[in-house]
Amino acid sequence: MRKNLLAILLVLPALVMIVLFFIVPLIASILGAFEVGDAWGLGNFRKSFELYSGDMIFTVVIVTVSTALIGIFSIAIGGYLTLGENPRAVAILRWLYRWPMFIPFIVVGQILRTFLAKNGLMNNIFVSLGVLTPLQTVGFLDWRGIVIAFVWKQTPFVTLLVAGAMASLDRSTIEAARNLGASRLRILIEIVLPQISGTLLVGLILSFVTMMSVLSVPLMINAQSPTMLTADIAFRINAHGDYGVANALGMISLILTTGVALIYLRQTMKERS
Amino acid sequence: MKTLLQASLILGLATGPAAAADLTVLTAGDQNMVDYINDYLGPLFEKENPGTTVRVVGTGPGDAGSQKIVERFDAQAKANVEKWDADVAVVHEKFAGPMVKEGYLESYRAKIPSGKMVTSEKAKMALGSNVDGYVMPMFSSQTAIAYNPALIPTPPRSYEELSTWVKVNPKQFGYNGIKGGASGVSFVMGWIYAFGEGDANKLMKGPFEEAETKKWDKAFASLKDFTTDATLTPGNAGTLDMLSRGEISMGPVWVDMFYSWQADGKLPPEMKLFLPAPGMPGQPMHYVIPAKSPNTELAEKFVALATSPKVQAEGIVKRFNWYPGIDAKFVQPELDKASWDKLFVDISPEDLATKAKPFPIAPYNSAILEAYEKNVAN
Numbered sequence: 001m002r003k004n005l006l007a008i009l010l011v012l013p014a015l016v017m018i019v020l021f022f023i024v025p026l027i028a029s030i031l032g033a034f035e036v037g038d039a040w041g042l043g044n045f046r047k048s049f050e051l052y053s054g055d056m057i058f059t060v061v062i063v064t065v066s067t068a069l070i071g072i073f074s075i076a077i078g079g080y081l082t083l084g085e086n087p088r089a090v091a092i093l094r095w096l097y098r099w100p101m102f103i104p105f106i107v108v109g110q111i112l113r114t115f116l117a118k119n120g121l122m123n124n125i126f127v128s129l130g131v132l133t134p135l136q137t138v139g140f141l142d143w144r145g146i147v148i149a150f151v152w153k154q155t156p157f158v159t160l161l162v163a164g165a166m167a168s169l170d171r172s173t174i175e176a177a178r179n180l181g182a183s184r185l186r187i188l189i190e191i192v193l194p195q196i197s198g199t200l201l202v203g204l205i206l207s208f209v210t211m212m213s214v215l216s217v218p219l220m221i222n223a224q225s226p227t228m229l230t231a232d233i234a235f236r237i238n239a240h241g242d243y244g245v246a247n248a249l250g251m252i253s254l255i256l257t258t259g260v261a262l263i264y265l266r267q268t269m270k271e272r273s
Numbered sequence: 274m275k276t277l278l279q280a281s282l283i284l285g286l287a288t289g290p291a292a293a294a295d296l297t298v299l300t301a302g303d304q305n306m307v308d309y310i311n312d313y314l315g316p317l318f319e320k321e322n323p324g325t326t327v328r329v330v331g332t333g334p335g336d337a338g339s340q341k342i343v344e345r346f347d348a349q350a351k352a353n354v355e356k357w358d359a360d361v362a363v364v365h366e367k368f369a370g371p372m373v374k375e376g377y378l379e380s381y382r383a384k385i386p387s388g389k390m391v392t393s394e395k396a397k398m399a400l401g402s403n404v405d406g407y408v409m410p411m412f413s414s415q416t417a418i419a420y421n422p423a424l425i426p427t428p429p430r431s432y433e434e435l436s437t438w439v440k441v442n443p444k445q446f447g448y449n450g451i452k453g454g455a456s457g458v459s460f461v462m463g464w465i466y467a468f469g470e471g472d473a474n475k476l477m478k479g480p481f482e483e484a485e486t487k488k489w490d491k492a493f494a495s496l497k498d499f500t501t502d503a504t505l506t507p508g509n510a511g512t513l514d515m516l517s518r519g520e521i522s523m524g525p526v527w528v529d530m531f532y533s534w535q536a537d538g539k540l541p542p543e544m545k546l547f548l549p550a551p552g553m554p555g556q557p558m559h560y561v562i563p564a565k566s567p568n569t570e571l572a573e574k575f576v577a578l579a580t581s582p583k584v585q586a587e588g589i590v591k592r593f594n595w596y597p598g599i600d601a602k603f604v605q606p607e608l609d610k611a612s613w614d615k616l617f618v619d620i621s622p623e624d625l626a627t628k629a630k631p632f633p634i635a636p637y638n639s640a641i642l643e644a645y646e647k648n649v650a651n
Binding site: 050051052053054055113117118119139141220221222226227231235237238239240241 | 335336337340343344451452507515518519520639642643646647650651
């Protein structure tokens with residue numbers, strides 16, 4: 001009995017923190033989504049779909065495309081770090097690829113806003129190199145800008161996990177395939193990738209959830225419609241003081257992320273057992 | 274350890290409650306609002322009232338900034354706080370009405386000398402709610418269309434002409450939608466005034482009728498069309514930014530921001546302004562004093578100074594290019610001719626009289642914003 005009490009006491013601070021600062025606000029926001037005036041109802045959700053259905057699709061598409069690209073790039077970088085034959089190139093890449101991880105999203109947005117604009121740094125470089133004429137330049141400050149920002153910022157994170165997993169593989173499988181004459185690409189796809197797919201999946205899911213919640217990048221880069229749900233939530237609160245629809249939108253993005261969170265949970269359960 | 278203790282003590286003191294002679298001013302709006310008080314009005318007030326310190330807190334641009342001030346007052350009212358943490362607030366027109374209705378504000382206009390110099394209707398009715406006595410207009414601001422005469426020698430002069438102009442010049446007109454600041458909002462309101470099938474005067478003066486909101490479908494359909502031929506910019510400053518980089522050649526802007534950017538060299542001096550027919554909205558920013566301000570008298574003194582003809586001339590018109598909040602005839606004698614004329618080069622006083630409109634009253638305002646999201650953005 002005494003021991004039990006002690007255990008509860010030890011857990012209590014963490015439990016109080018979670019209940020007070022996470023569970024209670026979450027429940028309040030879920031309840032708020034169903035509150036229409038003084039009654040309960042689905043009015044906020046109806047309005048959300050009426051006004052922002054395009055943005056919901058946009059958000060899912062943007063985040064999914066970004067996740068796919070992040071996957072491809074992190075496999076490519078991780079693969080080269082593991083299988084690359086030029087030690088200097090590997091060392092440089094290893095040193096370089098992590099940098100974006102330490103840059104906050106808002107700074108990424110700000111950097112890319114001036115870099116990707118129609119008359120921004122990137123196009124100015126192309127023009128001065130004679131690759132493009134000023135009239136041919138195109139600004140990337142739309143959905144493409146968001147995807148570029150997300151991929152640039154999140155790839156290092158996934159690569160870190162993937163490269164770590166690849167490094168801890170049993171190298172004899174790779175050597176065996178190489179002895180039998182397999183190309184490096186084939187080794188990456190057929191030998192390495194299947195063995196690290198679990199880690200890759202977890203990294204991608206964590207990135208997906210992170211990207212769903214980023215407000216600064218869409219605000220900085222894509223002021224256009226459609227935009228991401230986070231920008232709509234901010235707008236509902238800031239311009240209309242309408243917490244109801246904002247809560248409903250929050251819940252919708254929660255549902256969107258729940259799907260991938262379930263995959264994550266199943267994966268970690270599998271690893272535990 | 275000792276230095277750490279001292280440091281935290283100093284930090285604690287510095288962020289502790291304000292001393293009696295501190296005047297806290299909350300202001301919504303772009304950075305220029307904070308600059309105005311920090312660089313000009315605050316030091317002036319401190320000089321006239323030795324021993325006082327003016328602290329200014331910027332709450333951010335657009336309606337969002339005013340919304341934060343309202344929420345702050347709401348929270349303190351609900352918590353029954355005896356003395357609130359603000360002495361003066363500068364808010365958008367839309368939020369003055371609700372604040373008066375909740376009883377958050379002091380009625381002070383009759384108590385200060387410049388109160389009599391206010392003649393604008395906007396100081397009595399703010400988007401359909403009676404605020405008479407509770408607000409002093411800090412300045413009037415107006416939106417207009419900025420353009421580059423090198424690229425467009427004869428700009429379209431009305432919304433009607435503009436709507437055909439973009440077809441011929443796709444992507445040359447830029448505006449910031451409704452989520453990135455009020456210059457885009459104002460452009461959309463002007464569009465409804467021009468093309469809505471209802472009565473624009475009813476939108477500006479009320480009363481609110483649900484049936485009126487059903488008369489905009491065609492206007493929004495044409496605006497959606499228009500928007501596909503236009504460029505969307507990332508904010509009030511974003512429009513000016515793209516104009517200066519030559520990425521667009523025309524777009525709606527706030528007149529004061531336009532002149533300030535030109536004065537700072539951030540915008541080419543050739544750029545010009547016009548007010549399209551039938552007109553675009555503008556709005557005042559209002560000084561309000563919370564009823565539970567800790568330094569009511571000092572606050573009244575502050576607003577009295579801020580709305581005196583001298584400050585309105587020197588600060589509002591000359592330095593920041595806003596239109597004065599009090600009646601212009603009290604301000605004109607305090608100004609040299611050059612500064613006075615500068616404000617009216619592109620947009621004549623007649624233009625202002627006929628084409629400077631108020632924003633729609635609050636319920637129509639929200640209905641139009643929502644209809645825009647439903648019909649144009651989604």
